[in-house]
Amino acid sequence: MSGSGSETRQRQITLKARFTDEEAALITEQANRAAVSVASLIRYAVLGQPPLRASRQPTINEEMAAHLIGKMGQLASALRSCADAGNPGKTDARIEAAHRDLAEMRAALFQALGREP
Secondary structure: OOOOOOOOOOOOOOOOOOOOHHHHHHHHHHHHHHOOOHHHHHHHHHHOOOOOOOOOOOOOOHHHHHHHHHHHHHHHHHHHHHHHHHOOOOOOHHHHHHHHHHHHHHHHHHHHOOOOO
């Protein structure tokens, strides 16, 4: 049974180090922020070798994201209609929280698409 990865891999030696939970979390967080593997981050820190490229990141499906933004707008309109039908002068705190959540999700989708909301 073959292992994962390339058969022509240049780096064949594995070195190990022990870290506390806090150190491991910090290293992982830094690697995630830089979009590189933990190994690349450690190589950069220890050897000064810049990472060759960012790790593969899943791409966003723009059509699906645009569809979600549209559906979120419909949901916000439906929430608004329900709130107005119940008591036009008073909006339930849960409905206001749902509107805030929808606005945050919408902003995150626009950011993922590289656009301004």
